Amino acid sequence: MTDVAPALTETIERTLILVKPDGVRRSLSGEILRRVEAKGYTLVAVRLLDATPELLAAHYAEHEGKPFFQPLVDFMLSGKILAVVAEGQGVIPGFRALAGATNPTEALPGTIRGDLGRDWGLKVQQNLVHGSDSPESAAREIALWFPELG
Ligand code: DAT
Ligand code: MG
Numbered sequence: 259m260t261d262v263a264p265a266l267t268e269t270i271e272r273t274l275i276l277v278k279p280d281g282v283r284r285s286l287s288g289e290i291l292r293r294v295e296a297k298g299y300t301l302v303a304v305r306l307l308d309a310t311p312e313l314l315a316a317h318y319a320e321h322e323g324k325p326f327f328q329p330l331v332d333f334m335l336s337g338k339i340l341a342v343v344a345e346g347q348g349v350i351p352g353f354r355a356l357a358g359a360t361n362p363t364e365a366l367p368g369t370i371r372g373d374l375g376r377d378w379g380l381k382v383q384q385n386l387v388h389g390s391d392s393p394e395s396a397a398r399e400i401a402l403w404f405p406e407l408g
Pocket of ligand 2: 391
């Protein structure tokens with residue numbers, strides 16, 4: 259058994275989840291965390307905060323220069339964000355599957371964006387949640403939002 263346990267624990271991963279300002283404003287934080295917990299993932303850290311332009315520029319660096327970049331930053335500054343670190347085997351793709359497609363019109367029923375989100379006709383999609391898309395992104399984003407865990 260001693261050679262099995264370390265191999266299993268090495269597969270545990272962490273992801274950064276954000277309940278965006280639309281989710282907090284619409285009082286969906288609890289429903290979203292409920293789905294993460296009901297799936298079986300563990301909440302490692304949770305923080306309600308106001309983002310800053312600097313934090314968002316770093317977080318969304320890959321989108322700089324795209325037409326929706328400034329609307330996205332303005333939207334993310336429009337209210338409180340619930341930042342969460344969740345843990346479990348496969349949690350990075352697992353939460354992306356729970357979240358659903360980026361465009362809430364296309365997100366399938368059963369997903370957070372499919373069940374709870376819609377297109378509001380704005381310059382940026384307000385789609386309730388962010389989830390890290392790779393182990394590299396997760397490590398980078400967790401260090402940004404939870405420096406004490408990085
Ligand atoms: P995701 O959040 O699914 O990883 P992303 O990283 O490509 O999507 O984009 C970040 C956010 O920007 C996304 O959640 C919503 C918004 N967005 C992306 N593409 C968009 C587009 N073509 N039009 C409007 N908003 C968009
Ligand atoms: Mg993304």
